[in-house]
Amino acid sequence: xxxxxxxxxxxxxxxxxxxxxxxxxxxxxxxxxxxxxxxxxxxxxxxxxxxxxxxxxxxxxxxxxxxxxxxxxxxxxxxxxxxxxxxxxxxxxxxxxxxxxxxxxxxxxxxxxxxxxxxxxxxxxxxxxxxxxxxxxxxxxxxxxxxxxxxxxxxxxxxxxxxxxxxxxxxxxxxxxxxxxxxxxxxxxxxxxxxxxxxxxxxxxxxxxxxxxxxxxxxxxxxxxxxxxxxx
Amino acid sequence: xxxxxxxxxxxxxxxxxxxxxxxxxxxxxxxxxxxxxxxxxxxxxxxxxxxxxxxxxxxxxxxxxxxxxxxxxxxxxxxxxxxxxxxxxxxxxxxxxxxxxxxxxxxxxxxxxxxxxxxxxxxxxxxxxxxxxxxxxxxxxxxxxxxxxxxxxxxxxxxxxxxxxxxxxxxxxxxxxxxxxxxxxxxxxxxxxxxxxxxxxxxxxxxxxxxxxxxxxxxxxxxxxxxxxxxxxxxxxx
Amino acid sequence: xxxxxxxxxxxxxxxxxxxxxxxxxxxxxxxxxxxxxxxxxxxxxxxxxxxxxxxxxxxxxxxxxxxxxxxxxxxxxxxxxxxxxxxxxxxxxxxxxxxxxxxxxxxxxxxxxxxxxxxxxxxxxxxxxxxxxxxxxxxxxxxxxxxxxxxxxxxxxxxxxxxxxxxxxxxxxxxxxxxxxxxxxxxxxxxxxxxxxxxxxxxxxxxxxxxxxxxxxxxxxxxx
Numbered sequence: 262x263x264x265x266x267x268x269x270x271x272x273x274x275x276x277x278x279x280x281x282x283x284x285x286x287x288x289x290x291x292x293x294x295x296x297x298x299x300x301x302x303x304x305x306x307x308x309x310x311x312x313x314x315x316x317x318x319x320x321x322x323x324x325x326x327x328x329x330x331x332x333x334x335x336x337x338x339x340x341x342x343x344x345x346x347x348x349x350x351x352x353x354x355x356x357x358x359x360x361x362x363x364x365x366x367x368x369x370x371x372x373x374x375x376x377x378x379x380x381x382x383x384x385x386x387x388x389x390x391x392x393x394x395x396x397x398x399x400x401x402x403x404x405x406x407x408x409x410x411x412x413x414x415x416x417x418x419x420x421x422x423x424x425x426x427x428x429x430x431x432x433x434x435x436x437x438x439x440x441x442x443x444x445x446x447x448x449x450x451x452x453x454x455x456x457x458x459x460x461x462x463x464x465x466x467x468x469x470x471x472x473x474x475x476x477x478x479x480x481x482x483x484x485x486x487x488x489x490x491x492x493x
Numbered sequence: 494x495x496x497x498x499x500x501x502x503x504x505x506x507x508x509x510x511x512x513x514x515x516x517x518x519x520x521x522x523x524x525x526x527x528x529x530x531x532x533x534x535x536x537x538x539x540x541x542x543x544x545x546x547x548x549x550x551x552x553x554x555x556x557x558x559x560x561x562x563x564x565x566x567x568x569x570x571x572x573x574x575x576x577x578x579x580x581x582x583x584x585x586x587x588x589x590x591x592x593x594x595x596x597x598x599x600x601x602x603x604x605x606x607x608x609x610x611x612x613x614x615x616x617x618x619x620x621x622x623x624x625x626x627x628x629x630x631x632x633x634x635x636x637x638x639x640x641x642x643x644x645x646x647x648x649x650x651x652x653x654x655x656x657x658x659x660x661x662x663x664x665x666x667x668x669x670x671x672x673x674x675x676x677x678x679x680x681x682x683x684x685x686x687x688x689x690x691x692x693x694x695x696x697x698x699x700x701x702x703x704x705x706x707x708x709x710x711x712x713x714x715x716x717x718x719x720x721x722x723x724x725x726x727x728x729x730x731x
Numbered sequence: 732x733x734x735x736x737x738x739x740x741x742x743x744x745x746x747x748x749x750x751x752x753x754x755x756x757x758x759x760x761x762x763x764x765x766x767x768x769x770x771x772x773x774x775x776x777x778x779x780x781x782x783x784x785x786x787x788x789x790x791x792x793x794x795x796x797x798x799x800x801x802x803x804x805x806x807x808x809x810x811x812x813x814x815x816x817x818x819x820x821x822x823x824x825x826x827x828x829x830x831x832x833x834x835x836x837x838x839x840x841x842x843x844x845x846x847x848x849x850x851x852x853x854x855x856x857x858x859x860x861x862x863x864x865x866x867x868x869x870x871x872x873x874x875x876x877x878x879x880x881x882x883x884x885x886x887x888x889x890x891x892x893x894x895x896x897x898x899x900x901x902x903x904x905x906x907x908x909x910x911x912x913x914x915x916x917x918x919x920x921x922x923x924x925x926x927x928x929x930x931x932x933x934x935x936x937x938x939x940x941x942x943x944x945x946x947x948x949x950x951x952x953x954x955x
Contacts, residue, residue, distance in 0.1 A: 642951060
C-alpha cells in the first residue's frame with residue numbers, strides 16, 4: 262500500500278471537541294501523535310478515550326476543531342490506512358475466522374489498492390496464533406481467540422495507523438501476550454499505535470508514550486519511563 | 494419574533510376579516526348546496542397552502558443535504574425551515590381534510606370517498622406525519638440528515654401517488670357528484686376566494702417564520718449550553 | 732467489475748449467514764402463512780368475490796412479512812459493531828445496499844414460491860387473464876417492496892423504536908407501489924382489465940427509487 266505519508270505526525274488534533282447534546286465527550290483536545298510511535302491512553306470510564314479513537318477513525322465527526330489524519334484533514338480519505346479495533350469483535354458470529362477474513366479482504370480490494378497490498382487471511386491468522394483450518398464459527402470462540410481474530414482482520418489491510426480500544430478487556434493472559442507480541446512487531450515496523458486500556462501494566466512494555474485523559478481532555482502526554490519499554 | 498408578530502398579525506387578521514365578510518355576507522348563496530358551500534372559502538385556501546409548503550420543505554431539505562458539511566450554519570437554518578414548513582403542511586393538510594369532510598357530509602351524504610383528490614391528499618398527510626414521527630424518534634445529529642433524506646423521498650413519491658391514484662380512479666369511475674369543486678365557480682364568489690387565500694397565505698407564512706425562529710432559538714440555546722458546559726469544565730479541569 | 736465482486740462478496744456473506752441462522756426466512760414464512768390463513772377466515776374464500784380481493788391479500792401478507800425480515804438483515808450488522816467495520820471499509824457503501832436488496836429480494840421470492848401454491852389452493856384461484864404476466868408482476872412488486880424497505884430499515888437502524896419506525900415510514904411511501912401490485916394482480920386474476928399500465932408503473936417505480944436509494948445510501952450510513 263502506497264500510504265507512506267510525508268508527515269511526521271500520524272494524527273494532529275487542534276482544539277477538537279465532541280458534543281452530544283450538552284454533554285461534552287471531548288473538550289478542546291489539542292495533541293499530536295507522531296508516526297511510528299506507540300501511545301497508551303489511560304483514563305477512567307467516560308474520560309473520552311473511546312470517543313477520541315472513534316473520532317480519529319472517522320466514525321464520528323468533531324463538533325468543533327480540526328482533526329488531521331496521516332496528513333489529510335478530510336474525513337474518510339485515509340480510511341484504507343486506518344485499522345480500528347474496539348472491544349466488540351466486528352466479526353460475524355456465524356462465520357468462521359477464515360470466512361470473516363476472506364469477506365473483509367474483498368471490501369479492501371479495489372483498483373487502486375490491489376490484492377497484493379493485503380495480507381493473506383492465512384498469514385494474519387498465523388501472526389495472531391490462530392489455526393486457519395479451524396472450522397468453528399467465531400461465535401463459539403473464547404473471548405481471547407475472538408479478539409485475536411478481530412486483530413487479524415484489522416491487520417489484513419496493512420494499516421499505517423492502528424486504533425485499539427480496550428483490546429485486552431476480558432482476554433486471557435496468553436492471548437494478550439500473543440497480541441502484544443504482534444503489536445511490538447508492528448511498532449518495530451514504524452506503524453503508529455494508539456491503544457486505550459484499563460491495564461497499563463500489560464501495555465507498558467510496548468509504550469513509547471503514556472497519555473492520560475480526564476473528563477474529555479488529555480491531561481498529560483509523557484514518554485514512557487519503564488525500562489522494559491526500551492528493551493522491547 | 495416580536496417584529497414578525499407586529500407586522501404579520503395585523504395584516505393577516507385584516508385580510509382574514511375581509512375574507513370572512515366576503516365569504517359570509519357578500520358571496521351569494523350557492524343554488525344547490527346552500528350555505529354549507531361557504532366552507533369552501535376556508536377549505537380551498539388550506540388545501541392550496543398544504544400543497545405549497547411541501548415545496549418549501551423539499552427545497553430546505555436539499556439545501557441542508559448540500560451544505561451540511563461545507564456550511565453547517567446555513568444547513569442548520571435550512572433544517573429549521575424544513576421543520577417549520579413540514580409542521581405547517583401537516584396543519585393545513587389537516588384543516589383541508591377536516592373542512593372537506595364537513596362539507597362532504599351534508600352535500601354528498603358521506604364523510605369520505607376514495608376520490609383521486611381526497612386520496613392523494615390523505616397520502617400527503619400520511620407522509621408528513623411519518624416525516625415528523627421520524628424526527629421525533631431519532632436522536633442527536635442524525636435527525637436532520639435522516640429527515641432531509643425522507644423529505645426527498647416524499648417529494649418524489651407524492652407526484653407518483655397522485656398519478657397512480659388518478660389511474661386507479663379513471664379505471665373505476667367513482668359515483669361522486671360533479672367534477673372538481675372549482676369547476677363553474679360563479680364570478681361573484683371569486684372575491685371571497687381571493688381574500689381568504691391572501692389571508693391564509695400571510696397567516697401561514699407568519700406561522701412558518703415564527704416556528705422557524707423558535708427552532709433557531711432552540712438550536713442556539715442548545716449550542717450555547719453545550720459551549721457553556723465546555724468552557725465551565727475547562728476551568729475546573731485546570 | 733470490482734463493484735460486482737464487492738456486491739457478490741456482501742451477498743454471499745448474507746446468504747451464508749441466513750443459511751446458518753435462518754433468522755429471517757423462518758419467521759417470514761410462518762408469518763405470511765398465518766396472514767393468509769387468517770384472511771381466509773375473515774373473508775370467506777369460497778365466495779365469488781375472493782378473486783377480486785385475493786390480489787390485495789397476497790400483497791398485504793407479503794408486505795407485512797417482509798417488514799419482519801427487513802429489520803433482521805440490518806440488526807445482524809449491529810451485533811458486535813460490524814457496522815463500524817462496514818463504515819470504515821473503503822468499498823463503496825452503495826454496494827452494501829445493493830447486496831442487501833438482492834438478499835432480501837431472494838428471501839421474499841422464496842416466500843412467494845412457497846406461498847403461491849398455497850394461495851391458489853386456499854382461494855381456489857385460476858387466472859382468467861394472462862397468468863404468465865404474474866411472472867412479471869411478482870418480481871417487480873417484490874423489488875419495489877424490498878428496495879425502499881431495505882433503505883428505510885437502514886435509515887431507522889440507529890434510532891429508538893426502530894422496529895416500529897420502519898413500517899411507519901415505509902408504508903406511506905409504498906402506497907403507489909402497493910396500488911400497482913394489487914391492481915395488476917387483480918386485473919390478471921379477473922381478466923376484466925389490462926394490467927399493462929400498472930406493470931409499467933411498477934417498473935418505473937422500481938427504477939426511480941432504486942436510483943434514489945443508491946444515491947442517498949452513503950448519506951444514511953454516514954449519519955451519526
